[in-house]
Amino acid sequence: MSQGRSIRLFLVDGTPNGLLTAEIMNWTGHVLTGPRSKLAELVQRPECARTGVYFLVGPDPDDSLRTRVYVGESDDVAQRLKQHNRPEEQGGKDFWERVCLVTSKDQNLTKAHAKYLESKLIGIVASAGRCVLGNGTAHDYGNLPESDRADMAFFLEQIRTVLPVLGFDFLRELARPSTVSAPSPAAPVSRSPLFTLEVPRYRITAQGQEIDGEFFVLKGSKARADWVGTERGYRGLFRQLVAEDVLVAESPEHLVFSDDYAFSSPSAAAAVVCGRAANGRTSWLVDGTGQTYAAWQDQQLTSLDPVAEAE
Incomplete structure (x- = not known):
């Protein structure tokens, strides 16, 4: 600890x-x-x-x-x-x-x-x-x-x-999921289970994981080829990731993440994957269980020991 x-x-x-x-x-x-x-x-x-x-x-x-x-x-x-x-x-x-x-x-x-x-x-x-x-x-x-x-x-x-x-994050290294090994007692890393987001209509599958409070979309995940949502929201971020080759073309329908990328929230990650505004708290599902991100997060709270909480 x-x-x-x-x-x-x-x-x-x-x-x-x-x-x-x-x-x-x-x-x-x-x-x-x-x-x-x-x-x-x-x-x-x-x-x-x-x-x-x-x-x-x-x-x-x-x-x-x-x-x-x-x-x-x-x-x-x-x-x-x-x-x-x-x-x-x-x-x-x-x-x-x-x-x-x-x-x-x-x-x-x-x-x-x-x-x-x-x-x-x-x-x-x-x-x-x-x-x-x-x-x-x-x-x-x-x-x-x-x-x-x-x-x-x-x-x-x-x-x-x-x-x-003080709000200056530029010296903080990103603990990317693909580079985080077994937790070290000297530098413990908090990580969630894997989450999956699917858009069957467009054959899109993406995986995400929360590491030390940052939500990552994992390398190899697919995203929609174009932004189809409103001009507001995360359109600018979508275009930025394309310009920086974080999202690269795989087919006329898909882009693929060339590396793990940290988003400010699950909803920001879901929006970029879907090419439009999306509620990440319900779109991301725990891999293998189908539990939503929101339900998983709520479970972390309800699983707290009431006795320990009272102390």
Whole structure:
């Protein structure tokens, strides 16, 4: 069983859309995040005068359905953020809407540490595949003593723990069903039974599975060749998956998933498979039993021990 931990969040100006700081007990790191509209206030914070790594986050200009992330480092983050705030033609970056800065409370994070972290973070963002990486060619900076690399490995682990809590998922690796092996005690994985969705009229069969709260449609599943639903809903997502070759043509009637793909909900997955709006809670059936996703989920609740629940 994995061990819980506490994260301390502080709303700097008392509002949920303003500046926010985050800390983990027994970690020297400190996280500061806020919207670009609060940049003038953010750069005046003492953290911005320290050495650290930062993330610029916003919609991808080429695909508004995806997020673009730029990873940077500096020993004077405030100055670097001012440069990024300039127009694109003046060397700045236009896409970002939020910034997240990670520094050290004990101020022992050096320029070399920051460059090492930046190098590792760029690689993690690229391999996770949850966003468009705004950096150019990543450099591999490994010029640190062995003891420092061990310290930075722990520091990096804490960054990957706290950022998703703040709504930044781009460092979180996808636990794809096809790559998840037997559960590890150190890193337990929550997985559902297999689900099947069939559209007999169009000879479509797809399989799905929920892994750590994300609903995946499995590689090899079939989907309708065209979107036939309304212009709203998941039409944009359907077209995006076709453009990115997640859905590839198999026949005039079918597309096939070239890899496992994580959806935000069973209904989003069902809509893409069916090519129209669909209720995923009733469309997906537990493989072999015919139980709906909704009934399976309800069963998880009713099977709880009432005595344990009362305690």
